[in-house]
Amino acid sequence: MENSLQLIRQNLKEGDNSEIARIFTEHGDYCIRTLIRNTNCSKQDAEDILMESVLNFRDKVVSGKVTYLTSIRQYIYSTCYNMWLKEYQKRKRREIVGVDLIKFYVEEYSETMDTSEYFDNKKAMIRITKKAMATLKTKCRRVLSLFYVERYSMKEVAKMMNFANDNVAKTIKSRCFNTLIAEVKRIQEKEKIRL
Amino acid sequence: MPLTDEEIELINEFSQGLASEKLTKKFMSKYNSNKEFRDEAKLRLSVIAIMRAEEHNNRISEMRAIYKSTKVRKSARRYYWIAASLLLVICSILLIKSINRPHEKLFNAYYKPYPGEVIERGHSQKLISKVLQDYIKGDYEAVVFELSSRSNLSDSLYFYLANSYLNLGKYSKAKSSFKQIGKGSTYHISSQWYIALIYLHENQLDSCEIVLKKYSDTPSVYQHKMRSLLTDLNQH
Numbered sequence: 001m002e003n004s005l006q007l008i009r010q011n012l013k014e015g016d017n018s019e020i021a022r023i024f025t026e027h028g029d030y031c032i033r034t035l036i037r038n039t040n041c042s043k044q045d046a047e048d049i050l051m052e053s054v055l056n057f058r059d060k061v062v063s064g065k066v067t068y069l070t071s072i073r074q075y076i077y078s079t080c081y082n083m084w085l086k087e088y089q090k091r092k093r094r095e096i097v098g099v100d101l102i103k104f105y106v107e108e109y110s111e112t113m114d115t116s117e118y119f120d121n122k123k124a125m126i127r128i129t130k131k132a133m134a135t136l137k138t139k140c141r142r143v144l145s146l147f148y149v150e151r152y153s154m155k156e157v158a159k160m161m162n163f164a165n166d167n168v169a170k171t172i173k174s175r176c177f178n179t180l181i182a183e184v185k186r187i188q189e190k191e192k193i194r195l
Numbered sequence: 196m197p198l199t200d201e202e203i204e205l206i207n208e209f210s211q212g213l214a215s216e217k218l219t220k221k222f223m224s225k226y227n228s229n230k231e232f233r234d235e236a237k238l239r240l241s242v243i244a245i246m247r248a249e250e251h252n253n254r255i256s257e258m259r260a261i262y263k264s265t266k267v268r269k270s271a272r273r274y275y276w277i278a279a280s281l282l283l284v285i286c287s288i289l290l291i292k293s294i295n296r297p298h299e300k301l302f303n304a305y306y307k308p309y310p311g312e313v314i315e316r317g318h319s320q321k322l323i324s325k326v327l328q329d330y331i332k333g334d335y336e337a338v339v340f341e342l343s344s345r346s347n348l349s350d351s352l353y354f355y356l357a358n359s360y361l362n363l364g365k366y367s368k369a370k371s372s373f374k375q376i377g378k379g380s381t382y383h384i385s386s387q388w389y390i391a392l393i394y395l396h397e398n399q400l401d402s403c404e405i406v407l408k409k410y411s412d413t414p415s416v417y418q419h420k421m422r423s424l425l426t427d428l429n430q431h
Contacts, residue, residue, distance in 0.1 A: 149250040
């Protein structure tokens, strides 16, 4: 299993998605069926959770956080079940409305942000940020994505982007992020939207 | 008043989850006391959250696309299995049918196409030699084309016409042509043998048996075959 995980990791790193397709083919139906049976959730919910779970599996394998598994099926199913449990508990606490993006956006920072104020402008903020992102150069978008989204270290970003060293990467990242924030502020100002 | 580089760095470190306990306390204190700092922090955290949310959604869409493609492949595979199973069932039915058709087996065992050999003199010599040439070449269509529109054919021409029909798989036409050959003809017994075989092919075993019984005692080149076929029929 260790060897096969290494192989999966290597393939995933090279952008080969056939491993993901294989996981869906071999374990997808089992996970959906078992999750529905054990939690009584809808098929749509089970499929959504499966997507999240497989994505989580991919990230963990690629990042090297998972190096040994006795059973991929059990790992994916357990993640599905835990995700469902987490979601269920959250639903019990409060009703989450809106599109997936907003749901995620609110969930991610709900504990650090003033939610009620935040909620009013969320749609506008999403639109503005996307608009501002579109004005950035491809290199800038890639650096920001690698650092903030994929959470690579500055050293890894420097290596991946062929920068001289991590200090260069850090400078470029800061410059790009400040440009992005400045653009967001400019659009906010223009459209008279406050966060 | 704009934020200092140090304050911006503090927000960045906090947003990446890299801030130590001391820095987090510092962040929270500034967040609660300084409005400008709070607004800047909110903005920066929101932008990072939106970037992450956007990327997450894209990756989920990618997962969904892969999942859907596996579903399509699965259903295609299911159709292949159904098609293969149907094919297997059809083949089995055909096999069972062929096993249950002993008369065809007997026909194939006994039927040998008549070889082209005739010497006949008279007014139709030219025609018979052409028919024979075509027959020997295996051009049975040409024989049928040449003879089927003619009437009052000689026994030998009827015989070759009937054999051509037989070789072409036109059994009922072959049978009626064989029946045109009179009792006195040298081809009579041969034609009766082929009529018996046609009955056999058509699974009219009683008619086949009647013909065979009638001629199996008459000395001919087919006598042995007729008796043997009779025995086989009785065994079946």
